[in-house]
Amino acid sequence: MPRRADAGEPATRRATIRDVAAAAGVSIATVSRILAGNYPSAPATRTKVMRAVRELDYVANAHARALSGATSKTIAIVLNSVISPYYAHVAQGVQTQAAHHDRLCLIGTTGGDPDRELATVRLMREEHADAVILVGNVVANDDYRARMAEYAHALSAAGSQLVLCGRPPLGRDVPAIAVEFDNTGGAYAATSHLLSQGHQRILYLGHRPGYTTSEGRIAGYRNALAAFGVSNDLDLEVEGTLERNEGYRMMKRRLARGTPDFTAVFAANDQIAAGARQALREHDLRIPDDISMVGYDDLPPAEDIGLTTVHVPHEELGRTAVRLALEREGTGATGAAHVMLGTHIVVRDSVRPAVRKA
Amino acid sequence: MPRRADAGEPATRRATIRDVAAAAGVSIATVSRILAGNYPSAPATRTKVMRAVRELDYVANAHARALSGATSKTIAIVLNSVISPYYAHVAQGVQTQAAHHDRLCLIGTTGGDPDRELATVRLMREEHADAVILVGNVVANDDYRARMAEYAHALSAAGSQLVLCGRPPLGRDVPAIAVEFDNTGGAYAATSHLLSQGHQRILYLGHRPGYTTSEGRIAGYRNALAAFGVSNDLDLEVEGTLERNEGYRMMKRRLARGTPDFTAVFAANDQIAAGARQALREHDLRIPDDISMVGYDDLPPAEDIGLTTVHVPHEELGRTAVRLALEREGTGATGAAHVMLGTHIVVRDSVRPAVRKA
DNA sequence: CTGTTAGCGCGTTCAC
DNA sequence: GTGAACGCGCTAACAG
Numbered sequence: 001m002p003r004r005a006d007a008g009e010p011a012t013r014r015a016t017i018r019d020v021a022a023a024a025g026v027s028i029a030t031v032s033r034i035l036a037g038n039y040p041s042a043p044a045t046r047t048k049v050m051r052a053v054r055e056l057d058y059v060a061n062a063h064a065r066a067l068s069g070a071t072s073k074t075i076a077i078v079l080n081s082v083i084s085p086y087y088a089h090v091a092q093g094v095q096t097q098a099a100h101h102d103r104l105c106l107i108g109t110t111g112g113d114p115d116r117e118l119a120t121v122r123l124m125r126e127e128h129a130d131a132v133i134l135v136g137n138v139v140a141n142d143d144y145r146a147r148m149a150e151y152a153h154a155l156s157a158a159g160s161q162l163v164l165c166g167r168p169p170l171g172r173d174v175p176a177i178a179v180e181f182d183n184t185g186g187a188y189a190a191t192s193h194l195l196s197q198g199h200q201r202i203l204y205l206g207h208r209p210g211y212t213t214s215e216g217r218i219a220g221y222r223n224a225l226a227a228f229g230v231s232n233d234l235d236l237e238v239e240g241t242l243e244r245n246e247g248y249r250m251m252k253r254r255l256a257r258g259t260p261d262f263t264a265v266f267a268a269n270d271q272i273a274a275g276a277r278q279a280l281r282e283h284d285l286r287i288p289d290d291i292s293m294v295g296y297d298d299l300p301p302a303e304d305i306g307l308t309t310v311h312v313p314h315e316e317l318g319r320t321a322v323r324l325a326l327e328r329e330g331t332g333a334t335g336a337a338h339v340m341l342g343t344h345i346v347v348r349d350s351v352r353p354a355v356r357k358a
Numbered sequence: 359m360p361r362r363a364d365a366g367e368p369a370t371r372r373a374t375i376r377d378v379a380a381a382a383g384v385s386i387a388t389v390s391r392i393l394a395g396n397y398p399s400a401p402a403t404r405t406k407v408m409r410a411v412r413e414l415d416y417v418a419n420a421h422a423r424a425l426s427g428a429t430s431k432t433i434a435i436v437l438n439s440v441i442s443p444y445y446a447h448v449a450q451g452v453q454t455q456a457a458h459h460d461r462l463c464l465i466g467t468t469g470g471d472p473d474r475e476l477a478t479v480r481l482m483r484e485e486h487a488d489a490v491i492l493v494g495n496v497v498a499n500d501d502y503r504a505r506m507a508e509y510a511h512a513l514s515a516a517g518s519q520l521v522l523c524g525r526p527p528l529g530r531d532v533p534a535i536a537v538e539f540d541n542t543g544g545a546y547a548a549t550s551h552l553l554s555q556g557h558q559r560i561l562y563l564g565h566r567p568g569y570t571t572s573e574g575r576i577a578g579y580r581n582a583l584a585a586f587g588v589s590n591d592l593d594l595e596v597e598g599t600l601e602r603n604e605g606y607r608m609m610k611r612r613l614a615r616g617t618p619d620f621t622a623v624f625a626a627n628d629q630i631a632a633g634a635r636q637a638l639r640e641h642d643l644r645i646p647d648d649i650s651m652v653g654y655d656d657l658p659p660a661e662d663i664g665l666t667t668v669h670v671p672h673e674e675l676g677r678t679a680v681r682l683a684l685e686r687e688g689t690g691a692t693g694a695a696h697v698m699l700g701t702h703i704v705v706r707d708s709v710r711p712a713v714r715k716a
Numbered sequence: 717c718t719g720t721t722a723g724c725g726c727g728t729t730c731a732c
Numbered sequence: 733g734t735g736a737a738c739g740c741g742c743t744a745a746c747a748g
Contacts, residue, residue, distance in 0.1 A: 014516050016741055027719045032743060042717065057512055062484040063424040064741035067724050072421065074464075082440065082450045085658075092440045095467050104481055106432075107465045109453050116457075123462050126420040154415055158372050244661075274662050300443075301662055303602075304632050374725055385735045390727060400733060422725035425740050 015056040023052035035060065066128060071329075075322055076106040076129035076160075078120050080136050085299040086269075086314065090135050090165060093318025101326055103130065112136075114147070121151050125158050131325035133318075135165040137213040137242075145170060152176040156334060161325040165317055168212050169338040177328075177337040179321050183213055186310035186343035187220025188227075190294045191266060193308070193345060195228040198354035199264035199292060204237045205250055205276055206268030214268060217296060221266055242268060244301075247275025255283050263354045264292040270309055273350075274301040288352040298346050306349040313341050373414040381410035393418070424486060429687075433680055434464040434487035434518075436478050438494050443657040444627075444672065448493050448523060451676025459684055461488065470494075472505070479509050483516050489683035491676075493523040495571040495600075503528060510534040514692060519683040523675055526570050527696040535686075535695040537679050541571055544668035544701035545578025546585075548652045549624060551666070551703060553586040556712035557622035557650060562595045563608050563634055564626030572626060575654060579624055600626060602659075605633025613641050621712045622650040628667055631708075632659040646710040656704050664707040671699050 021028040026045055033039040034049045052058070066072040075098040079087040091107065098105050106129055108120035117134075124132045132155055138144060152162045152174045162176040169178035194202050204221055208214040218237065225232050238254065240246045247267060254260070267273035273295035277287055287293050287305075295302055295309035302309045320339060328337075379386040384403055391397040392407045410416070424430040433456040437445040449465065456463045464487055466478035475492075482490045490513055496502060510520045510532045520534040527536035552560050562579055566572040576595065583590050596612065598604045605625060612618070625631035631653035635645055645651050645663075653660055653667035660667045678697060686695075 018741080028742080029720075029744085030718060033718085036743085040717065045718085057515075059480055059484045059516075061425070061486065061741050062481075063421040063430065063486065064724090065484075065743075066421040067419070067425055067726090068741080068743045069724060082453060083443070083446045085441070085443075088441045088446050092467070095440060095465065099467070104485065105465045107453065107463045109450070109457070122417055123420075126417045126423075127462065128419065128421060157415075158417075278662075300658060304636075304659055304662055376725080386726080387728080387736080388734060391734090394727085398733070403733080419725050422740090423727075425742090426725080426727045427740060 015058045017058070017060070019056055020049065020052045020058050023056060024048040071130055072128040073102065074104045074106050074127060074129045075325070076108070076124040076127065076132045077318075078108045078110060078117065078124065078132065078134050080112045081109050082107070085301075086297060087135060089299065089314035090318040093315035093320075094133060094322055095318070096315070097319040097322035101322065118147075121155070125155060125160065128158060129160050130329060131161045131163055131322065133163040133165055133321050133325070134167065135318075136167070137208075137211050138167055139210040140168050140212045141210070148176065149174045161328065163321045163325050165321050166213065169336060172336045174336055175334045177321070177324050177339075179317055179324065179339045179341065181312050181317060181341040182343050183216030184220040184223070186296065186312070186345075187217040187266070188224045189220075189343075189345050190296065190308075190310050191221045191224035192228070193347075194264045194266065194292060194294060194351065195224060195230065197264075197292065197351060200230050200354070201233070201262040202236065202264045202266050203254070203262040204266050204268070205247060206240045206242055206272040207237050208239065208241065208268075217268055236262060240272070242272060244271040244275040247272030248279045249275075251276040251279035252282075255279060255285075260285070260291065262291075264351070265294070267293060267295045270295040270297045270299050270302040270307060273307050273309070274305055277305055277307075288350050292351040292354070294351060302346075302348070308348045308350045309346055310343050311346045312343050317341060372419075373416045375416070375418070377414055378407065378410045378416050381414060382406040429488055430486040431460065432462045432464050432485060432487045433459075433683070434466070434482040434485065434490045435676075436466045436468060436475065436482065436490065436492050438470045439467050440465070443659075444655060445493060447657065447672035448676040451673035451678075452491060452680055453676070454673070455677040455680035459680065476505075479513070483512060483518065486516060487518050488687065489519045489521055489680065491521040491523055491679050491683070492525065493676075494525070495566075495569050496525055497568040498526050498570045499568070506534065507532045519686065521679045521683050523679050524571065527694060530694045532694055533692045535679070535682050535697075537675055537682065537697045537699065539670050539675060539699040540701050541574030542578040542581070544654065544670070544703075545575040545624070546582045547578075547701075547703050548654065548666075548668050549579045549582035550586070551705075552622045552624065552650060552652060552709065553582060553588065555622075555650065555709060558588050558712070559591070559594065559620040560622045560624050561612070561620040562624050562626070563605060564598045564600055564630040565595050566597065566599065566626075575626055594620060598630070600630060602629040602633040605630030606637045607633075609634040609637035610640075613637060613643075618643070618649065620649075622709070623652070625651060625653045628653040628655045628657050628660040628665060631665050631667070632663055635663055635665075646708050650709040650712070652709060660704075660706070666706045666708045667704055668701050669704045670701050675699060 017028045017031050021031045031049055034041050034046055077094050095105050110116040148170055155162045156175045164178040170176050207218050238250050240250045285291050295307045298309045298311035375386045375389050379389045389407055392399050392404055435452050453463050468474040506528050513520045514533045522536040528534050565576050580590055596608050598608045643649050653665045656667045656669035
């Protein structure tokens with residue numbers, strides 16, 4: 001008696017493995033084995049079964065399969081939003097690699113809200129995903145670390161592997177994999193690029209104190225200044241979020257002060273760069289003629305506006321996350337792991353040598 | 359005997375409803391009822407149970423729940439890719455609305471390959487998703503329609519609702535919901551905008567014959583030309599795909615012919631517009647001073663390049679898809695449904711009145 | 717090589 | 733208000 005809420009129609013009930021077995025005149029075990037393909041079987045029975053499968057248009061019930069002990073064959077990814085290019089590219093990598101391993105992708109967004117993150121991880125836990133991948137910039141305080149450790153253990157107990165993407169590792173006693181990219185190195189390279197062109201006053205746009213990605217980038221910026229013997233003027237470090245609008249606002253506010261006291265801009269990401277660029281143009285300042293600029297991420301806006309930026313391997317980040325999680329499956333390995341992906345500068349047309357105002 | 363491939367550790371086996379029942383000193387039925395919350399129960403037992411749940415950090419097994427007849431509480435979405443802003447925004451809408459209905463989102467990408475689409479829909483069928491949402495521009499030939507009808511019936515039999523997003527409806531006998539936006543109307547408005555500024559030679563960049571979205575848009579373009587009494591020069595309709603690079607290539611090739619024989623450009627989408635714009639600049643042609651341009655979609659590149667374009671409610675598309683699918687759940691309604699979402703022009707700064715070359 | 721059987725964890729009848 | 737028992741569809745032992 002199917003409980004489907006159909007309109008009382010004959011409702012050709014979904015075919016089960018039993019129907020296939022009956023149609024083929026064999027037992028359900030035989031059908032199961034033949035479909036799994038990991039067991040020897042007589043070609044004749046095989047043909048009969050496959051024909052029945054085709055005729056009934058049978059597909060296995062994923063839930064029944066997952067329940068009976070096999071893996072759920074799903075990878076879960078949790079991120080702030082899908083429309084941000086940053087997350088979208090990581091998600092694409094995850095999705096690609098998951099498909100490559102014949103797995104489906106569960107996706108959940110949090111809008112950056114810890115409560116929704118908690119709720120989402122809970123749902124993922126119910127789903128028994130092979131891996132749960134958390135993506136995104138975050139404040140790595142004790143509170144956060146405690147929360148992640150909880151997730152890690154809970155997921156581990158449920159048979160899932162927690163993976164942190166673009167977030168710092170948690171320590172050797174927490175069963176989580178961390179995959180990051182080198183923010184400090186990339187920022188160092190980008191800043192050096194500006195410094196070597198003679199720029200001394202470089203505006204850092206979009207620092208978010210506490211956020212690990214931001215801290216990594218600004219550290220690279222400061223290191224480079226130090227290496228070039230340029231003193232670090234804190235007034236050049238502007239705090240703000242990572243959106244395009246914020247880039248616009250920050251630059252607007254800065255320009256309202258009067259003639260720019262900087263010759264170059266290091267935008268914390270490409271979106272900020274795009275916003276700042278717009279603000280500059282509204283003040284008749286052109287890039288790179290009047291002001292030089294570098295961004296970070298090498299995502300869509302960058303190419304459109306000819307921005308020299310730091311390329312971050314977002315898709316590879318996602319692929320690596322899945323690969324690592326699946327590699328240790330069945331291995332019994334449950335400790336911590338940490339991978340750091342490299343970055344490199346992409347030179348376009350937003351930087352010119354500084355004009356010596358001797 | 360848990361079959362988890364653990365490293366032989368004590369491996370605190372995932373808590374089941376039985377464990378909770380034991381800890382609370384009640385039966386599993388009581389636990390089930392209290393957690394579902396749709397049944398009267400003594401406050402005392404309730405407290406005991408909830409405490410046990412908290413202590414064991416119990417979460418229900420989604421597969422067992424789905425198997426035992428309840429809904430799977432998931433919405434599936436199938437699209438070409440996640441990194442395209444178009445799909446990303448629709449996906450965001452789907453994801454938002456799904457979360458709003460307390461559902462998780464399964465996602466699959468096809469890269470536009472029908473075989474992968476087939477495989478993905480199959481997987482979704484195994485998952486028993488409440489709805490399976492197919493997104494994206496497509497050639498609506500008989501072959502396609504037959505394939506969709508098959509999907510629709512197979513999914514319907516499995517208890518899932520097929521939803522077509524940005525694709526034409528299939529006919530009243532096919533159990534599918536279609537949600538589209540008005541391509542022809544938007545293109546008509548955009549073209550009229552150019553025509554009313556005196557442009558007569560408008561280059562249409564990126565027509566893909568057969569693709570429904572493209573056919574809709576070029577129809578609007580042609581209708582507007584006709585309405586303004588401008589003859590339709592087929593040489594102005596350039597065929598191409600919808601990527602940025604293609605926009606660049608198409609414009610490059612056109613400009614190689616010599617002085618432009620057009621004063622305005624209608625790009626089939628914003629990405630094409632961005633590419634074409636770059637090509638124009640390389641030939642020292644500026645927008646809007648030398649050439650006017652409109653795009654379509656109103657997605658990220660548009661704002662960055664100050665493009666006048668047609669706003670398409672992508673997120674609303676996704677939200678509507680989920681809402682409609684869930685609305686008819688249990689209704690027994692299994693017929694076809696069709697919704698058309700409106701569009702409107704967003705004026706920025708890429709259009710100037712045409713120069714009369716009298 | 718194939719059939720029989722016992723769970724997987726949960727919702728849900730029935731009785732009490 | 734609560735407990736016992738059955739079945740969802742499938743996989744994996746164990747026989748034959």
